C-alpha cells in the first residue's frame with residue numbers, strides 16, 4: 677500500500693498495530709511515522725520499529741495519508757486542537773480511543789473530515805487482532821476498501837454501527853486482559869499440580885486458542901462444544917459445576933458491564 681501512515685501517540689496499542697502492519701508486509705517501516713511525548717519513548721520506538729519519530733504532532737499530521745490518533749481519550753481534544761490546521765485535505769483520521777465518537781472528532785476539527793472510528797486490540801501485534809470499525813459520511817467506498825485492507829493486515833475487521841461502538845471494548849478491546857487472567861490462573865493450577873510454569877502456560881494458552889478456533893471454525897454453539905468435553909460422570913462436569921457455583925459467567929457479564937460504563941464515562945470527559 678502506497679500511503680504514509682502516521683501515529684500520534686505510539687504506546688501499547690499503536691505499537692501492536694504498527695508491528696502487525698510491518699510484519700504482514702503491507703506497510704514498510706519507512707512509510708510510518710509517529711510522535712510521542714517523551715524522548716525516551718521516541719528513542720525506543722525508533723530503535724525497535726525503525727520508523728521515523730518526532731516530538732511534533734503537527735509534523736506527523738502534515739505528512740500522513742492515514743493518521744491514527746493513538747493517545748488516551750482525555751488527551752484527544754488537546755491533540756486535535758494542536759493539529760487541526762495541519763492535516764492533509766484528503767487525510768483519513770482513524771480514532772482508536774474508547775468512548776470518543778466520530779462526531780466528537782468532527783466537531784473538534786471543525787470542518788468536514790474523513791473519520792474512521794475503530795476499537796482494535798493488542799493481539800494485532802501477532803496478526804490476530806479484532807478491530808471493530810465505523811465510518812463517517814465523508815469516507816468514500818474507495819477509502820473504505822483501503823482502510824479495510826490496512827486494518828486487515830493485522831487481524832479481523834468487523835464493520836459496525838457507530839451507535840454500537842461503546843459496546844466493543846468489553847467484548848474485544850479489553851477482553852484479552854480477562855483471557856490473560858484466565859490463562860494465568862490456569863497455569864497456576866497446573867503448577868499446583870506439579871507441572872512446570874513454562875509448560876503450564878503453553879498448555880493453557882493452546883487450549884484457549886484451540887477452543888476459540890473451534891467456535892470460529894465449526895460454527896457450533898459454545899454450549900454444544902462444552903457438552904462434547906463433559907463426559908458423563910467425568911472430571912469436566914465437576915469443574916463446570918464449581919465454575920457455576922462460583923458465578924464464573926456472572927462475573928464475566930458484570931465485568932463487561934463495568935467496562936462499558938467506564939467507556940461511556942471516558943467519552944464524557
Ligand SMILES: NC(=O)C1=CN([C@@H]2O[C@H](COP(=O)(O)OP(=O)(O)OC[C@H]3O[C@@H](n4cnc5c(N)ncnc54)[C@H](OP(=O)(O)O)[C@@H]3O)[C@@H](O)[C@H]2O)C=CC1
Nearest residue numbers: 685686687688689712713714717746747748749772773774
Ligand atoms: N491498550 C489497548 O489494549 C487498547 C487501547 N486503545 C486506545 O488506545 C489509546 C492509547 O492507549 P495505550 O496505547 O494503551 O496507551 P499508552 O499509555 O501505552 O500510550 C499512549 C501514547 O500517547 C503518547 N502521548 C501522550 N500524550 C501525548 C501528546 N500530547 N502528544 C503525542 N503523544 C502523546 C505517549 O507518549 P509517551 O510514551 O512519550 O508518554 C504514548 O506513546 C487509548 O485511547 C485507548 O483507549 C484501544 C484499544 C485497545
Ligand SMILES: O=C(O)[C@@H]1CCC=N1
Nearest residue numbers: 773774845849850851
Ligand atoms: O483500557 C482501556 O481503556 C483501553 C480500551 C480498550 C483496551 N484498553
